[in-house]
Amino acid sequence: MSAPDESKDQRVKQAEKITTHPEQYKVCEGCGSIVVARAVTCPSCHAYRFDATTERVVTQAKNLAKRSAHSVLSSDMT
Numbered sequence: 001m002s003a004p005d006e007s008k009d010q011r012v013k014q015a016e017k018i019t020t021h022p023e024q025y026k027v028c029e030g031c032g033s034i035v036v037a038r039a040v041t042c043p044s045c046h047a048y049r050f051d052a053t054t055e056r057v058v059t060q061a062k063n064l065a066k067r068s069a070h071s072v073l074s075s076d077m078t
């Protein structure tokens with residue numbers, strides 16, 4: 001029995017952490033995962049090409065958070 005609300009909350013918190021310190025992360029060009037900057041290959045798809053620009057990392061983190069909890073984010077904007 002898993003709690004979907006809890007994992008959504010986890011994703012949003014993780015996204016917040018990433019947007020606060022985007023220089024510590026990079027985006028996988030293969031699957032779009034956000035991985036830690038020191039990773040050599042992507043743990044999800046084993047690609048070795050990454051986009052480490054902070055702009056890309058922040059955008060991707062927000063997209064992932066939005067996908068899992070859009071209602072929370074839209075209420076935050078008002």
Ligand SMILES: [Zn+2]
Nearest residue numbers: 028031042045
């Ligand atoms: Zn990947």
